[in-house]
Amino acid sequence: MAEGPSIPAGEWSVVWARGHGCPELADLLAGGRAIRTGPDLRASCVEARADLLVGRRLIPEDLVSLAVPYDFQPAAVRAVVAAVAGGPHSRLAAGVAQRLSAALDVPVSLLAVSPEPGADSRAWEALERAGDGLASAERSVRRAANPGAAVRALPPGSLLVLGASEGTWWRRHLAAPGRQLRLAAPAGAVVVRHAPPRCFRIMEEPVAMGLHMPAGEARRLTDLPVLPVAEEGRLVGLVHRRRLDDADPAQPLSHLMEAPRAVQVDDPLEAAAALAVTLDGTPVPVIDSGGRLRGLVRPGPAETNSAAPGGAHAG
Incomplete structure:
Protein backbone atom coordinates (compact mmCIF):
# COMPACT_ATOMS: atom_id res chain seq x y z
CA MET A 1 0.00 0.00 0.00
CA ALA A 2 1.31 3.41 -0.86
CA GLU A 3 2.22 5.38 2.22
CA GLY A 4 0.04 8.42 2.73
CA PRO A 5 -0.95 10.78 5.50
CA SER A 6 -1.80 8.94 8.71
CA ILE A 7 -4.55 11.38 9.65
CA PRO A 8 -6.08 14.44 7.96
CA ALA A 9 -4.32 17.78 7.85
CA GLY A 10 -7.45 19.63 9.01
CA GLU A 11 -9.77 18.84 11.90
CA TRP A 12 -9.46 15.41 13.48
CA SER A 13 -12.31 13.24 14.65
CA VAL A 14 -11.02 11.83 17.95
CA VAL A 15 -12.79 9.42 20.29
CA TRP A 16 -11.57 8.42 23.73
CA ALA A 17 -12.06 5.56 26.14
CA ARG A 18 -11.74 5.66 29.91
CA GLY A 19 -8.20 5.95 31.25
CA HIS A 20 -5.81 8.31 32.99
CA GLY A 21 -4.98 11.24 30.71
CA CYS A 22 -7.22 10.00 27.88
CA PRO A 23 -9.87 12.77 27.86
CA GLU A 24 -7.22 15.47 28.22
CA LEU A 25 -5.10 14.11 25.37
CA ALA A 26 -8.14 13.55 23.15
CA ASP A 27 -9.47 17.08 23.64
CA LEU A 28 -6.08 18.61 22.83
CA LEU A 29 -5.89 16.62 19.60
CA ALA A 30 -9.51 17.36 18.63
CA GLY A 31 -9.60 21.04 19.55
CA GLY A 32 -11.93 20.39 22.49
CA ARG A 33 -14.40 18.34 20.43
CA ALA A 34 -13.38 14.79 21.33
CA ILE A 35 -16.14 12.21 21.76
CA ARG A 36 -16.29 9.58 24.49
CA THR A 37 -16.86 6.05 23.26
CA GLY A 38 -19.99 4.12 24.15
CA PRO A 39 -20.20 0.49 25.31
CA ASP A 40 -19.50 -0.73 21.75
CA LEU A 41 -16.05 0.64 20.91
CA ARG A 42 -16.20 -0.42 17.28
CA ALA A 43 -19.61 1.14 16.69
CA SER A 44 -18.50 4.36 18.39
CA CYS A 45 -15.50 4.69 16.08
CA VAL A 46 -17.60 4.08 12.98
CA GLU A 47 -20.38 6.44 14.07
CA ALA A 48 -17.88 9.24 14.76
CA ARG A 49 -15.91 8.44 11.59
CA ALA A 50 -12.95 8.51 13.94
CA ASP A 51 -9.45 9.31 12.75
CA LEU A 52 -7.92 8.46 16.12
CA LEU A 53 -8.83 6.57 19.29
CA VAL A 54 -7.23 7.60 22.59
CA GLY A 55 -7.21 4.73 25.07
CA ARG A 56 -5.40 3.48 28.15
CA ARG A 57 -3.70 0.56 26.42
CA LEU A 58 -2.76 -0.78 23.01
CA ILE A 59 -5.48 -3.11 21.75
CA PRO A 60 -5.09 -5.82 19.08
CA GLU A 61 -7.74 -4.37 16.77
CA ASP A 62 -6.53 -1.99 14.06
CA LEU A 63 -9.88 -0.45 13.15
CA VAL A 64 -8.53 3.05 13.75
CA SER A 65 -5.21 4.67 14.63
CA LEU A 66 -4.51 4.68 18.35
CA ALA A 67 -2.81 6.93 20.91
CA VAL A 68 -2.03 5.83 24.48
CA PRO A 69 -0.86 8.36 27.11
CA TYR A 70 1.65 7.41 29.80
CA ASP A 71 1.93 9.76 32.79
CA PHE A 72 0.59 12.53 30.56
CA GLN A 73 0.85 15.91 32.31
CA PRO A 74 -0.23 18.71 29.93
CA ALA A 75 0.58 21.50 32.39
CA ALA A 76 4.19 20.29 32.62
CA VAL A 77 4.83 20.17 28.87
CA ARG A 78 7.45 22.62 27.65
CA ALA A 79 8.28 20.87 24.35
CA VAL A 80 7.00 17.95 22.30
CA VAL A 81 9.47 15.47 20.79
CA ALA A 82 8.49 12.81 18.25
CA ALA A 83 10.83 9.81 18.19
CA VAL A 84 11.21 8.71 14.58
CA ALA A 85 12.28 5.32 13.23
CA GLY A 86 10.60 5.27 9.81
CA GLY A 87 7.27 4.00 8.49
CA PRO A 88 3.63 4.95 9.09
CA HIS A 89 3.85 4.82 12.90
CA SER A 90 6.54 7.49 12.81
CA ARG A 91 4.46 9.65 10.48
CA LEU A 92 1.56 9.39 12.89
CA ALA A 93 3.86 10.23 15.82
CA ALA A 94 5.05 13.33 13.98
CA GLY A 95 1.48 14.40 13.21
CA VAL A 96 0.34 13.91 16.80
CA ALA A 97 3.38 15.80 18.09
CA GLN A 98 2.67 18.69 15.72
CA ARG A 99 -0.97 18.92 16.81
CA LEU A 100 -0.05 18.78 20.51
CA SER A 101 2.60 21.47 20.11
CA ALA A 102 0.04 23.77 18.48
CA ALA A 103 -2.60 23.07 21.14
CA LEU A 104 -0.15 23.63 24.01
CA ASP A 105 1.75 26.45 22.28
CA VAL A 106 5.15 24.79 22.77
CA PRO A 107 7.93 23.90 20.29
CA VAL A 108 7.96 20.59 18.43
CA SER A 109 10.92 18.57 17.16
CA LEU A 110 11.57 15.27 15.43
CA LEU A 111 14.30 13.03 16.82
CA ALA A 112 16.00 10.00 15.30
CA VAL A 113 18.65 7.94 17.10
CA SER A 114 21.76 6.58 15.41
CA PRO A 115 24.13 4.22 17.28
CA GLU A 116 27.07 4.89 14.94
CA PRO A 117 27.99 7.15 11.98
CA GLY A 118 27.19 4.49 9.40
CA ALA A 119 23.51 4.65 10.38
CA ASP A 120 23.20 8.44 10.17
CA SER A 121 21.94 8.56 6.59
CA ARG A 122 19.09 6.15 7.36
CA ALA A 123 18.15 8.23 10.40
CA TRP A 124 17.99 11.44 8.34
CA GLU A 125 15.90 9.71 5.67
CA ALA A 126 13.45 8.56 8.35
CA LEU A 127 13.22 12.13 9.66
CA GLU A 128 12.43 13.52 6.21
CA ARG A 129 9.71 10.92 5.59
CA ALA A 130 8.07 11.45 8.97
CA GLY A 131 8.34 15.23 8.80
CA ASP A 132 6.95 15.67 5.30
CA GLY A 133 4.58 18.64 5.55
CA LEU A 134 5.79 19.71 9.01
CA ALA A 135 8.03 22.60 8.05
CA SER A 136 8.08 24.10 11.56
CA ALA A 137 9.43 20.98 13.27
CA GLU A 138 13.14 20.96 14.06
CA ARG A 139 14.89 17.74 13.02
CA SER A 140 17.90 16.14 14.71
CA VAL A 141 19.83 12.87 14.81
CA ARG A 142 21.18 11.95 18.22
CA ARG A 143 24.07 9.58 18.82
CA ALA A 144 23.11 7.09 21.53
CA ALA A 145 24.12 3.53 22.30
CA ASN A 146 20.95 2.71 24.23
CA PRO A 147 17.43 4.06 24.79
CA GLY A 148 18.13 5.34 28.27
CA ALA A 149 20.85 7.65 27.01
CA ALA A 150 18.56 9.11 24.35
CA VAL A 151 15.72 9.68 26.80
CA ARG A 152 17.93 11.19 29.48
CA ALA A 153 19.19 13.73 26.94
CA LEU A 154 15.70 15.15 26.36
CA PRO A 155 15.19 18.67 27.75
CA PRO A 156 13.16 19.02 30.97
CA GLY A 157 9.43 19.19 30.33
CA SER A 158 9.62 17.15 27.14
CA LEU A 159 6.62 15.10 26.09
CA LEU A 160 7.79 12.10 24.07
CA VAL A 161 5.62 10.79 21.21
CA LEU A 162 6.64 7.54 19.51
CA GLY A 163 5.33 4.72 17.36
CA ALA A 164 4.11 1.53 19.01
CA SER A 165 6.19 -0.94 17.02
CA GLU A 166 9.08 1.09 15.68
CA GLY A 167 12.46 1.21 17.30
CA THR A 168 13.11 -1.60 19.77
CA TRP A 169 15.24 0.77 21.86
CA TRP A 170 12.28 3.02 22.57
CA ARG A 171 9.90 0.10 23.05
CA ARG A 172 12.06 -1.68 25.63
CA HIS A 173 12.39 1.53 27.57
CA LEU A 174 8.64 2.17 27.61
CA ALA A 175 7.82 -1.44 28.47
CA ALA A 176 9.52 -0.98 31.84
CA PRO A 177 7.54 0.53 34.74
CA GLY A 178 8.47 3.95 33.30
CA ARG A 179 10.53 5.36 36.17
CA GLN A 180 13.52 6.27 33.96
CA LEU A 181 11.26 7.77 31.32
CA ARG A 182 9.48 10.00 33.85
CA LEU A 183 12.83 11.24 35.16
CA ALA A 184 13.99 12.22 31.67
CA ALA A 185 10.62 13.33 30.29
CA PRO A 186 8.58 14.61 33.23
CA ALA A 187 5.64 15.51 30.99
CA GLY A 188 5.20 11.82 30.10
CA ALA A 189 4.84 10.01 26.79
CA VAL A 190 2.29 9.17 24.12
CA VAL A 191 2.58 5.90 22.19
CA VAL A 192 0.80 5.83 18.82
CA ARG A 193 -0.04 3.09 16.35
CA HIS A 194 -1.09 3.72 12.77
CA ALA A 195 -4.00 1.80 11.25
CA PRO A 196 -4.79 1.64 7.53
CA PRO A 197 -7.54 4.10 6.50
CA ARG A 198 -10.95 2.47 6.31
CA CYS A 199 -14.08 3.27 4.36
Missing part, protein backbone atom coordinates in the same frame (compact mmCIF):
# COMPACT_ATOMS: atom_id res chain seq x y z
CA PHE A 200 -16.09 4.78 7.22
CA ARG A 201 -13.51 7.53 7.67
CA ILE A 202 -14.10 9.17 4.30
CA MET A 203 -17.50 7.95 3.11
CA GLU A 204 -20.05 10.48 1.90
CA GLU A 205 -23.77 10.46 2.65
CA PRO A 206 -25.60 7.67 0.81
CA VAL A 207 -27.39 8.30 -2.48
CA ALA A 208 -29.85 5.69 -3.79
CA MET A 209 -33.05 5.31 -5.81
CA GLY A 210 -36.05 3.08 -5.18
CA LEU A 211 -36.96 -0.09 -7.03
CA HIS A 212 -39.88 1.53 -8.84
CA MET A 213 -38.09 4.72 -9.92
CA PRO A 214 -38.46 5.15 -13.73
CA ALA A 215 -35.19 5.17 -15.66
CA GLY A 216 -35.89 8.60 -17.14
CA GLU A 217 -36.42 10.16 -13.71
CA ALA A 218 -33.26 8.50 -12.35
CA ARG A 219 -31.26 9.88 -15.29
CA ARG A 220 -32.52 13.36 -14.48
CA LEU A 221 -31.71 13.15 -10.77
CA THR A 222 -28.17 11.75 -10.79
CA ASP A 223 -25.05 11.46 -12.88
CA LEU A 224 -23.43 8.68 -10.82
CA PRO A 225 -21.60 6.11 -12.99
CA VAL A 226 -23.15 3.33 -10.90
CA LEU A 227 -26.47 4.01 -9.19
CA PRO A 228 -27.32 2.17 -5.93
CA VAL A 229 -30.87 0.87 -5.63
CA ALA A 230 -32.25 0.50 -2.12
CA GLU A 231 -35.39 -0.80 -0.45
CA GLU A 232 -36.13 0.27 3.13
CA GLY A 233 -32.52 1.39 3.50
CA ARG A 234 -31.00 -1.89 2.32
CA LEU A 235 -28.87 -2.06 -0.81
CA VAL A 236 -30.66 -4.41 -3.21
CA GLY A 237 -29.00 -3.69 -6.56
CA LEU A 238 -26.85 -1.53 -8.83
CA VAL A 239 -27.61 0.09 -12.19
CA HIS A 240 -24.75 1.10 -14.50
CA ARG A 241 -25.12 4.49 -16.12
CA ARG A 242 -24.71 3.13 -19.63
CA ARG A 243 -27.66 0.79 -19.11
CA LEU A 244 -29.71 3.59 -17.59
CA ASP A 245 -29.03 5.82 -20.61
CA ASP A 246 -30.12 3.10 -23.06
CA ALA A 247 -33.29 2.15 -21.20
CA ASP A 248 -36.88 3.15 -21.94
CA PRO A 249 -37.58 6.21 -19.73
CA ALA A 250 -40.61 4.47 -18.19
CA GLN A 251 -38.78 1.26 -17.28
CA PRO A 252 -38.38 0.82 -13.50
CA LEU A 253 -34.91 0.38 -12.02
CA SER A 254 -35.90 -3.05 -10.70
CA HIS A 255 -35.80 -4.29 -14.33
CA LEU A 256 -32.37 -2.78 -14.99
CA MET A 257 -30.40 -3.53 -11.86
CA GLU A 258 -27.79 -6.20 -11.27
CA ALA A 259 -26.86 -7.87 -7.98
CA PRO A 260 -25.51 -5.48 -5.34
CA ARG A 261 -21.79 -5.16 -4.77
CA ALA A 262 -20.39 -3.07 -1.95
CA VAL A 263 -17.73 -2.75 0.72
CA GLN A 264 -18.28 -2.91 4.47
CA VAL A 265 -17.90 0.22 6.60
CA ASP A 266 -14.74 -1.16 8.21
CA ASP A 267 -13.09 -2.42 5.03
CA PRO A 268 -9.75 -0.79 4.11
CA LEU A 269 -9.86 1.80 1.34
CA GLU A 270 -7.96 -0.56 -0.94
CA ALA A 271 -11.01 -2.85 -0.95
CA ALA A 272 -13.13 0.04 -2.23
CA ALA A 273 -10.51 0.86 -4.85
CA ALA A 274 -10.49 -2.74 -6.08
CA LEU A 275 -14.28 -2.70 -6.42
CA ALA A 276 -14.23 0.71 -8.13
CA VAL A 277 -12.10 -0.75 -10.92
CA THR A 278 -14.98 -3.12 -11.79
CA LEU A 279 -17.79 -0.59 -11.32
CA ASP A 280 -16.99 1.98 -14.02
CA GLY A 281 -15.43 4.24 -11.41
CA THR A 282 -16.33 5.63 -8.04
CA PRO A 283 -18.18 6.19 -5.77
CA VAL A 284 -18.50 2.73 -4.25
CA PRO A 285 -21.48 1.78 -2.03
CA VAL A 286 -20.69 1.19 1.65
CA ILE A 287 -22.93 -1.06 3.75
CA ASP A 288 -23.04 -2.22 7.35
CA SER A 289 -23.20 -5.82 8.55
CA GLY A 290 -26.98 -5.80 8.09
CA GLY A 291 -26.77 -4.77 4.44
CA ARG A 292 -28.01 -1.22 5.03
CA LEU A 293 -26.52 1.45 2.77
CA ARG A 294 -24.40 3.70 5.00
CA GLY A 295 -22.59 5.85 2.46
CA LEU A 296 -20.52 6.16 -0.70
CA VAL A 297 -16.73 6.21 -0.79
CA ARG A 298 -14.38 7.67 -3.39
CA PRO A 299 -10.91 6.09 -3.14
CA GLY A 300 -8.03 8.39 -4.00
CA PRO A 301 -5.63 7.85 -6.91
CA ALA A 302 -3.06 6.07 -4.73
CA GLU A 303 -5.53 3.39 -3.60
CA THR A 304 -7.05 3.02 -7.07
CA ASN A 305 -3.66 2.63 -8.75
CA SER A 306 -2.50 0.00 -6.27
CA ALA A 307 -5.75 -1.96 -6.70
CA ALA A 308 -5.63 -2.01 -10.51
CA PRO A 309 -4.28 -5.14 -12.23
CA GLY A 310 -0.51 -5.00 -12.05
CA GLY A 311 -0.61 -2.15 -9.54
CA ALA A 312 2.41 -2.02 -7.24
CA HIS A 313 2.14 -1.84 -3.47
CA ALA A 314 4.83 0.27 -1.91
CA GLY A 315 6.33 -1.03 1.32
Whole structure:
Protein backbone atom coordinates (compact mmCIF):
# COMPACT_ATOMS: atom_id res chain seq x y z
CA MET A 1 0.00 0.00 0.00
CA ALA A 2 1.31 3.41 -0.86
CA GLU A 3 2.22 5.38 2.22
CA GLY A 4 0.04 8.42 2.73
CA PRO A 5 -0.95 10.78 5.50
CA SER A 6 -1.80 8.94 8.71
CA ILE A 7 -4.55 11.38 9.65
CA PRO A 8 -6.08 14.44 7.96
CA ALA A 9 -4.32 17.78 7.85
CA GLY A 10 -7.45 19.63 9.01
CA GLU A 11 -9.77 18.84 11.90
CA TRP A 12 -9.46 15.41 13.48
CA SER A 13 -12.31 13.24 14.65
CA VAL A 14 -11.02 11.83 17.95
CA VAL A 15 -12.79 9.42 20.29
CA TRP A 16 -11.57 8.42 23.73
CA ALA A 17 -12.06 5.56 26.14
CA ARG A 18 -11.74 5.66 29.91
CA GLY A 19 -8.20 5.95 31.25
CA HIS A 20 -5.81 8.31 32.99
CA GLY A 21 -4.98 11.24 30.71
CA CYS A 22 -7.22 10.00 27.88
CA PRO A 23 -9.87 12.77 27.86
CA GLU A 24 -7.22 15.47 28.22
CA LEU A 25 -5.10 14.11 25.37
CA ALA A 26 -8.14 13.55 23.15
CA ASP A 27 -9.47 17.08 23.64
CA LEU A 28 -6.08 18.61 22.83
CA LEU A 29 -5.89 16.62 19.60
CA ALA A 30 -9.51 17.36 18.63
CA GLY A 31 -9.60 21.04 19.55
CA GLY A 32 -11.93 20.39 22.49
CA ARG A 33 -14.40 18.34 20.43
CA ALA A 34 -13.38 14.79 21.33
CA ILE A 35 -16.14 12.21 21.76
CA ARG A 36 -16.29 9.58 24.49
CA THR A 37 -16.86 6.05 23.26
CA GLY A 38 -19.99 4.12 24.15
CA PRO A 39 -20.20 0.49 25.31
CA ASP A 40 -19.50 -0.73 21.75
CA LEU A 41 -16.05 0.64 20.91
CA ARG A 42 -16.20 -0.42 17.28
CA ALA A 43 -19.61 1.14 16.69
CA SER A 44 -18.50 4.36 18.39
CA CYS A 45 -15.50 4.69 16.08
CA VAL A 46 -17.60 4.08 12.98
CA GLU A 47 -20.38 6.44 14.07
CA ALA A 48 -17.88 9.24 14.76
CA ARG A 49 -15.91 8.44 11.59
CA ALA A 50 -12.95 8.51 13.94
CA ASP A 51 -9.45 9.31 12.75
CA LEU A 52 -7.92 8.46 16.12
CA LEU A 53 -8.83 6.57 19.29
CA VAL A 54 -7.23 7.60 22.59
CA GLY A 55 -7.21 4.73 25.07
CA ARG A 56 -5.40 3.48 28.15
CA ARG A 57 -3.70 0.56 26.42
CA LEU A 58 -2.76 -0.78 23.01
CA ILE A 59 -5.48 -3.11 21.75
CA PRO A 60 -5.09 -5.82 19.08
CA GLU A 61 -7.74 -4.37 16.77
CA ASP A 62 -6.53 -1.99 14.06
CA LEU A 63 -9.88 -0.45 13.15
CA VAL A 64 -8.53 3.05 13.75
CA SER A 65 -5.21 4.67 14.63
CA LEU A 66 -4.51 4.68 18.35
CA ALA A 67 -2.81 6.93 20.91
CA VAL A 68 -2.03 5.83 24.48
CA PRO A 69 -0.86 8.36 27.11
CA TYR A 70 1.65 7.41 29.80
CA ASP A 71 1.93 9.76 32.79
CA PHE A 72 0.59 12.53 30.56
CA GLN A 73 0.85 15.91 32.31
CA PRO A 74 -0.23 18.71 29.93
CA ALA A 75 0.58 21.50 32.39
CA ALA A 76 4.19 20.29 32.62
CA VAL A 77 4.83 20.17 28.87
CA ARG A 78 7.45 22.62 27.65
CA ALA A 79 8.28 20.87 24.35
CA VAL A 80 7.00 17.95 22.30
CA VAL A 81 9.47 15.47 20.79
CA ALA A 82 8.49 12.81 18.25
CA ALA A 83 10.83 9.81 18.19
CA VAL A 84 11.21 8.71 14.58
CA ALA A 85 12.28 5.32 13.23
CA GLY A 86 10.60 5.27 9.81
CA GLY A 87 7.27 4.00 8.49
CA PRO A 88 3.63 4.95 9.09
CA HIS A 89 3.85 4.82 12.90
CA SER A 90 6.54 7.49 12.81
CA ARG A 91 4.46 9.65 10.48
CA LEU A 92 1.56 9.39 12.89
CA ALA A 93 3.86 10.23 15.82
CA ALA A 94 5.05 13.33 13.98
CA GLY A 95 1.48 14.40 13.21
CA VAL A 96 0.34 13.91 16.80
CA ALA A 97 3.38 15.80 18.09
CA GLN A 98 2.67 18.69 15.72
CA ARG A 99 -0.97 18.92 16.81
CA LEU A 100 -0.05 18.78 20.51
CA SER A 101 2.60 21.47 20.11
CA ALA A 102 0.04 23.77 18.48
CA ALA A 103 -2.60 23.07 21.14
CA LEU A 104 -0.15 23.63 24.01
CA ASP A 105 1.75 26.45 22.28
CA VAL A 106 5.15 24.79 22.77
CA PRO A 107 7.93 23.90 20.29
CA VAL A 108 7.96 20.59 18.43
CA SER A 109 10.92 18.57 17.16
CA LEU A 110 11.57 15.27 15.43
CA LEU A 111 14.30 13.03 16.82
CA ALA A 112 16.00 10.00 15.30
CA VAL A 113 18.65 7.94 17.10
CA SER A 114 21.76 6.58 15.41
CA PRO A 115 24.13 4.22 17.28
CA GLU A 116 27.07 4.89 14.94
CA PRO A 117 27.99 7.15 11.98
CA GLY A 118 27.19 4.49 9.40
CA ALA A 119 23.51 4.65 10.38
CA ASP A 120 23.20 8.44 10.17
CA SER A 121 21.94 8.56 6.59
CA ARG A 122 19.09 6.15 7.36
CA ALA A 123 18.15 8.23 10.40
CA TRP A 124 17.99 11.44 8.34
CA GLU A 125 15.90 9.71 5.67
CA ALA A 126 13.45 8.56 8.35
CA LEU A 127 13.22 12.13 9.66
CA GLU A 128 12.43 13.52 6.21
CA ARG A 129 9.71 10.92 5.59
CA ALA A 130 8.07 11.45 8.97
CA GLY A 131 8.34 15.23 8.80
CA ASP A 132 6.95 15.67 5.30
CA GLY A 133 4.58 18.64 5.55
CA LEU A 134 5.79 19.71 9.01
CA ALA A 135 8.03 22.60 8.05
CA SER A 136 8.08 24.10 11.56
CA ALA A 137 9.43 20.98 13.27
CA GLU A 138 13.14 20.96 14.06
CA ARG A 139 14.89 17.74 13.02
CA SER A 140 17.90 16.14 14.71
CA VAL A 141 19.83 12.87 14.81
CA ARG A 142 21.18 11.95 18.22
CA ARG A 143 24.07 9.58 18.82
CA ALA A 144 23.11 7.09 21.53
CA ALA A 145 24.12 3.53 22.30
CA ASN A 146 20.95 2.71 24.23
CA PRO A 147 17.43 4.06 24.79
CA GLY A 148 18.13 5.34 28.27
CA ALA A 149 20.85 7.65 27.01
CA ALA A 150 18.56 9.11 24.35
CA VAL A 151 15.72 9.68 26.80
CA ARG A 152 17.93 11.19 29.48
CA ALA A 153 19.19 13.73 26.94
CA LEU A 154 15.70 15.15 26.36
CA PRO A 155 15.19 18.67 27.75
CA PRO A 156 13.16 19.02 30.97
CA GLY A 157 9.43 19.19 30.33
CA SER A 158 9.62 17.15 27.14
CA LEU A 159 6.62 15.10 26.09
CA LEU A 160 7.79 12.10 24.07
CA VAL A 161 5.62 10.79 21.21
CA LEU A 162 6.64 7.54 19.51
CA GLY A 163 5.33 4.72 17.36
CA ALA A 164 4.11 1.53 19.01
CA SER A 165 6.19 -0.94 17.02
CA GLU A 166 9.08 1.09 15.68
CA GLY A 167 12.46 1.21 17.30
CA THR A 168 13.11 -1.60 19.77
CA TRP A 169 15.24 0.77 21.86
CA TRP A 170 12.28 3.02 22.57
CA ARG A 171 9.90 0.10 23.05
CA ARG A 172 12.06 -1.68 25.63
CA HIS A 173 12.39 1.53 27.57
CA LEU A 174 8.64 2.17 27.61
CA ALA A 175 7.82 -1.44 28.47
CA ALA A 176 9.52 -0.98 31.84
CA PRO A 177 7.54 0.53 34.74
CA GLY A 178 8.47 3.95 33.30
CA ARG A 179 10.53 5.36 36.17
CA GLN A 180 13.52 6.27 33.96
CA LEU A 181 11.26 7.77 31.32
CA ARG A 182 9.48 10.00 33.85
CA LEU A 183 12.83 11.24 35.16
CA ALA A 184 13.99 12.22 31.67
CA ALA A 185 10.62 13.33 30.29
CA PRO A 186 8.58 14.61 33.23
CA ALA A 187 5.64 15.51 30.99
CA GLY A 188 5.20 11.82 30.10
CA ALA A 189 4.84 10.01 26.79
CA VAL A 190 2.29 9.17 24.12
CA VAL A 191 2.58 5.90 22.19
CA VAL A 192 0.80 5.83 18.82
CA ARG A 193 -0.04 3.09 16.35
CA HIS A 194 -1.09 3.72 12.77
CA ALA A 195 -4.00 1.80 11.25
CA PRO A 196 -4.79 1.64 7.53
CA PRO A 197 -7.54 4.10 6.50
CA ARG A 198 -10.95 2.47 6.31
CA CYS A 199 -14.08 3.27 4.36
CA PHE A 200 -16.09 4.78 7.22
CA ARG A 201 -13.51 7.53 7.67
CA ILE A 202 -14.10 9.17 4.30
CA MET A 203 -17.50 7.95 3.11
CA GLU A 204 -20.05 10.48 1.90
CA GLU A 205 -23.77 10.46 2.65
CA PRO A 206 -25.60 7.67 0.81
CA VAL A 207 -27.39 8.30 -2.48
CA ALA A 208 -29.85 5.69 -3.79
CA MET A 209 -33.05 5.31 -5.81
CA GLY A 210 -36.05 3.08 -5.18
CA LEU A 211 -36.96 -0.09 -7.03
CA HIS A 212 -39.88 1.53 -8.84
CA MET A 213 -38.09 4.72 -9.92
CA PRO A 214 -38.46 5.15 -13.73
CA ALA A 215 -35.19 5.17 -15.66
CA GLY A 216 -35.89 8.60 -17.14
CA GLU A 217 -36.42 10.16 -13.71
CA ALA A 218 -33.26 8.50 -12.35
CA ARG A 219 -31.26 9.88 -15.29
CA ARG A 220 -32.52 13.36 -14.48
CA LEU A 221 -31.71 13.15 -10.77
CA THR A 222 -28.17 11.75 -10.79
CA ASP A 223 -25.05 11.46 -12.88
CA LEU A 224 -23.43 8.68 -10.82
CA PRO A 225 -21.60 6.11 -12.99
CA VAL A 226 -23.15 3.33 -10.90
CA LEU A 227 -26.47 4.01 -9.19
CA PRO A 228 -27.32 2.17 -5.93
CA VAL A 229 -30.87 0.87 -5.63
CA ALA A 230 -32.25 0.50 -2.12
CA GLU A 231 -35.39 -0.80 -0.45
CA GLU A 232 -36.13 0.27 3.13
CA GLY A 233 -32.52 1.39 3.50
CA ARG A 234 -31.00 -1.89 2.32
CA LEU A 235 -28.87 -2.06 -0.81
CA VAL A 236 -30.66 -4.41 -3.21
CA GLY A 237 -29.00 -3.69 -6.56
CA LEU A 238 -26.85 -1.53 -8.83
CA VAL A 239 -27.61 0.09 -12.19
CA HIS A 240 -24.75 1.10 -14.50
CA ARG A 241 -25.12 4.49 -16.12
CA ARG A 242 -24.71 3.13 -19.63
CA ARG A 243 -27.66 0.79 -19.11
CA LEU A 244 -29.71 3.59 -17.59
CA ASP A 245 -29.03 5.82 -20.61
CA ASP A 246 -30.12 3.10 -23.06
CA ALA A 247 -33.29 2.15 -21.20
CA ASP A 248 -36.88 3.15 -21.94
CA PRO A 249 -37.58 6.21 -19.73
CA ALA A 250 -40.61 4.47 -18.19
CA GLN A 251 -38.78 1.26 -17.28
CA PRO A 252 -38.38 0.82 -13.50
CA LEU A 253 -34.91 0.38 -12.02
CA SER A 254 -35.90 -3.05 -10.70
CA HIS A 255 -35.80 -4.29 -14.33
CA LEU A 256 -32.37 -2.78 -14.99
CA MET A 257 -30.40 -3.53 -11.86
CA GLU A 258 -27.79 -6.20 -11.27
CA ALA A 259 -26.86 -7.87 -7.98
CA PRO A 260 -25.51 -5.48 -5.34
CA ARG A 261 -21.79 -5.16 -4.77
CA ALA A 262 -20.39 -3.07 -1.95
CA VAL A 263 -17.73 -2.75 0.72
CA GLN A 264 -18.28 -2.91 4.47
CA VAL A 265 -17.90 0.22 6.60
CA ASP A 266 -14.74 -1.16 8.21
CA ASP A 267 -13.09 -2.42 5.03
CA PRO A 268 -9.75 -0.79 4.11
CA LEU A 269 -9.86 1.80 1.34
CA GLU A 270 -7.96 -0.56 -0.94
CA ALA A 271 -11.01 -2.85 -0.95
CA ALA A 272 -13.13 0.04 -2.23
CA ALA A 273 -10.51 0.86 -4.85
CA ALA A 274 -10.49 -2.74 -6.08
CA LEU A 275 -14.28 -2.70 -6.42
CA ALA A 276 -14.23 0.71 -8.13
CA VAL A 277 -12.10 -0.75 -10.92
CA THR A 278 -14.98 -3.12 -11.79
CA LEU A 279 -17.79 -0.59 -11.32
CA ASP A 280 -16.99 1.98 -14.02
CA GLY A 281 -15.43 4.24 -11.41
CA THR A 282 -16.33 5.63 -8.04
CA PRO A 283 -18.18 6.19 -5.77
CA VAL A 284 -18.50 2.73 -4.25
CA PRO A 285 -21.48 1.78 -2.03
CA VAL A 286 -20.69 1.19 1.65
CA ILE A 287 -22.93 -1.06 3.75
CA ASP A 288 -23.04 -2.22 7.35
CA SER A 289 -23.20 -5.82 8.55
CA GLY A 290 -26.98 -5.80 8.09
CA GLY A 291 -26.77 -4.77 4.44
CA ARG A 292 -28.01 -1.22 5.03
CA LEU A 293 -26.52 1.45 2.77
CA ARG A 294 -24.40 3.70 5.00
CA GLY A 295 -22.59 5.85 2.46
CA LEU A 296 -20.52 6.16 -0.70
CA VAL A 297 -16.73 6.21 -0.79
CA ARG A 298 -14.38 7.67 -3.39
CA PRO A 299 -10.91 6.09 -3.14
CA GLY A 300 -8.03 8.39 -4.00
CA PRO A 301 -5.63 7.85 -6.91
CA ALA A 302 -3.06 6.07 -4.73
CA GLU A 303 -5.53 3.39 -3.60
CA THR A 304 -7.05 3.02 -7.07
CA ASN A 305 -3.66 2.63 -8.75
CA SER A 306 -2.50 0.00 -6.27
CA ALA A 307 -5.75 -1.96 -6.70
CA ALA A 308 -5.63 -2.01 -10.51
CA PRO A 309 -4.28 -5.14 -12.23
CA GLY A 310 -0.51 -5.00 -12.05
CA GLY A 311 -0.61 -2.15 -9.54
CA ALA A 312 2.41 -2.02 -7.24
CA HIS A 313 2.14 -1.84 -3.47
CA ALA A 314 4.83 0.27 -1.91
CA GLY A 315 6.33 -1.03 1.32
